[in-house]
Amino acid sequence: MRISYIWPSSRKGTRPATILLWLVLTLFIAITPGMAQQSASDAVVLLKVTGVIDPVVAGYVEQGVQVATEEGARLVVIQLDTPGGLDTAMRSIVQTIMNARVPVVVYVAPSGARAASAGVFITAAAHVAAMAPGTNIGAAHPVDIGQGEMPETMADKVTNDAVAYLAAIAEQRNRNASLAERLVRQSQSLTAQQALEERLVDLIAVDLQALLAALEGRTVEVAGAQIVLRTLGVSIVERNMNWLQVITHGIVDPNIAYVLLSLGIIALVAEFWNPGAIIPGVVGAICLVLAFVAFGSLPVNYGGVALIILAIIFFVLDLMVTGFGLTIAGVIAFTIGSLFLFSPFTPPEPTMPQLSVSPWVLIGMTAMLVLFFTTILTAGVRAHLRPSVMRLSLPVGSIGVAVSDLAPQGVIQAASEQWTAIAVEGDIRAGDEVVVVGHEGLRVKVRKQQSVSEGQIRKE
Structure with missing residues (x-):
C-alpha cells in the first residue's frame, strides 16, 4: 500500500483543458483593445509613457503614431516621465518620431516628472519639445550597471556614440547641439527653465490645455512639408496601452522579474514532487x-x-539525503546568483538607469526559499520515504495466503490484513501459502511456503 504524505492534489473535477481554456480567454481579452476606441480624425492623440523605455513602450509609441497618421489626427502628444531605458528601444522611438508624417510633441509632465538618460534623446527628437514646471531633463551619461567599472576604452566608445547621436538629433531639430557634450559627458541635468534657455526645449506649459494653447499657430516641418498647427478647441483622444502591454511593461523591473523567477522555480519543484496537482505547474x-x-x-x-x-x-x-550541507551550498549559490543577476559582463546600455535587486527583496526571497525547501518539502518527502509503521507489524517469518497471483507482485492476506507483496522466487498462485522473508518500502517480500512432501522430494 502506498500513502501520499505531501499534499492533496487538485479536485478530480479540475482538468488541464479547463485551465488552458481560461488562460487562452484571459490572453485574448488582454490583447484585445476592448471597446471600440474613439476616432482620432482631426483630433489630438495623447500617448502616456512612464517608467523604463523598453520594447513594449517602443511598440506602443510606434503603433500610436501610425494609427494617428492613418486616422488623420492633427497632432500626437507623448507625455513623458522616464528614468531611461534600453538603447535599442530608445532609438526605435526616436526613428518613429523623426520619420513621422504627423507632428509629434514630447511633453515632459506632470510636475515632478523627468526625462533622464534615454528620455533626453526622445525629447530632443520631437517636432516640438515641451516641459511642465517642476520637471527636469538630462543626466544622459552612460552608466555601468554592474559592480565594477567599465573599461576606459569601451566607456569612451559608448560615450562618444551617445554624444554624436544626441548632437545629430539636435541639429536635425535646430536645437542646441553643443549642449549634447554637457548632457552626456558631464551628466548635466537641467530644470525646465534652464532647458528652455539652453534651447533644448521649445516651451513650458503648466498642463495639456496650456500646451495646446501655446502650440496654436506654430509652424513645424513634417516629412519635408511646413505645417501650421491648429490646436485651439480641438478634441483630445487618449490612447492607452492594452492589458497585455501594461502587464509586460509593468514587469520590466528587476525586483518583479527576480520574484517571478524565484516563485516560478518553487512552483515547478512543487509540481514535480506532487505530479497531477496542475495548479503549481501552471503557475x-x-x-x-x-x-x-x-x-x-x-x-x-x-x-x-x-x-x-x-x-x-x-x-x-x-531532500534525498540527511544533513544540511547541500542546503547551505544552495543558500550561498542563490545569494551570489541574486547579486550577479543584473550585473552583465557585456558593456552597459548607455541610456539604461542603474538597476539592482532591492536588498530587502533578496533577503525575503532567500528566506522563503530556505523555509520552503528545508521545512515544507523536506517534511513531505521524508515522511513519504519513512518506513511505514504497518510494515513493522508484520515481521519476517509471518505466514500468509496469496489473495491474488504474484507475478511477481500481488496481494497477500496475513495477520488479518491485506498487504502488497513481491514474490522473490518464481510465481505464486492465488491460494498458495506464503512466508514473509523481508521488506521493500511499504511492500513485503515473500516466497511460497513449502509443504513437507515438497521438501522430501527436493532432498531425494
Missing part, C-alpha cells in the same frame, strides 16, 4: 515565462540565473 510556468519576458528588456547576467538554478538543484538533492 510556475507562467511566472517563468513572465520572468524571461522581463529579462529580455533588462541587462541580465545569465551566469546569475545559472547560479540560482544550481541553488535549486542543491535544495532538491538535499
Whole structure:
C-alpha cells in the first residue's frame, strides 16, 4: 500500500483543458483593445509613457503614431516621465518620431516628472519639445550597471556614440547641439527653465490645455512639408496601452522579474514532487515565462540565473539525503546568483538607469526559499520515504495466503490484513501459502511456503 504524505492534489473535477481554456480567454481579452476606441480624425492623440523605455513602450509609441497618421489626427502628444531605458528601444522611438508624417510633441509632465538618460534623446527628437514646471531633463551619461567599472576604452566608445547621436538629433531639430557634450559627458541635468534657455526645449506649459494653447499657430516641418498647427478647441483622444502591454511593461523591473523567477522555480519543484496537482505547474510556468519576458528588456547576467538554478538543484538533492550541507551550498549559490543577476559582463546600455535587486527583496526571497525547501518539502518527502509503521507489524517469518497471483507482485492476506507483496522466487498462485522473508518500502517480500512432501522430494 502506498500513502501520499505531501499534499492533496487538485479536485478530480479540475482538468488541464479547463485551465488552458481560461488562460487562452484571459490572453485574448488582454490583447484585445476592448471597446471600440474613439476616432482620432482631426483630433489630438495623447500617448502616456512612464517608467523604463523598453520594447513594449517602443511598440506602443510606434503603433500610436501610425494609427494617428492613418486616422488623420492633427497632432500626437507623448507625455513623458522616464528614468531611461534600453538603447535599442530608445532609438526605435526616436526613428518613429523623426520619420513621422504627423507632428509629434514630447511633453515632459506632470510636475515632478523627468526625462533622464534615454528620455533626453526622445525629447530632443520631437517636432516640438515641451516641459511642465517642476520637471527636469538630462543626466544622459552612460552608466555601468554592474559592480565594477567599465573599461576606459569601451566607456569612451559608448560615450562618444551617445554624444554624436544626441548632437545629430539636435541639429536635425535646430536645437542646441553643443549642449549634447554637457548632457552626456558631464551628466548635466537641467530644470525646465534652464532647458528652455539652453534651447533644448521649445516651451513650458503648466498642463495639456496650456500646451495646446501655446502650440496654436506654430509652424513645424513634417516629412519635408511646413505645417501650421491648429490646436485651439480641438478634441483630445487618449490612447492607452492594452492589458497585455501594461502587464509586460509593468514587469520590466528587476525586483518583479527576480520574484517571478524565484516563485516560478518553487512552483515547478512543487509540481514535480506532487505530479497531477496542475495548479503549481501552471503557475510556475507562467511566472517563468513572465520572468524571461522581463529579462529580455533588462541587462541580465545569465551566469546569475545559472547560479540560482544550481541553488535549486542543491535544495532538491538535499531532500534525498540527511544533513544540511547541500542546503547551505544552495543558500550561498542563490545569494551570489541574486547579486550577479543584473550585473552583465557585456558593456552597459548607455541610456539604461542603474538597476539592482532591492536588498530587502533578496533577503525575503532567500528566506522563503530556505523555509520552503528545508521545512515544507523536506517534511513531505521524508515522511513519504519513512518506513511505514504497518510494515513493522508484520515481521519476517509471518505466514500468509496469496489473495491474488504474484507475478511477481500481488496481494497477500496475513495477520488479518491485506498487504502488497513481491514474490522473490518464481510465481505464486492465488491460494498458495506464503512466508514473509523481508521488506521493500511499504511492500513485503515473500516466497511460497513449502509443504513437507515438497521438501522430501527436493532432498531425494
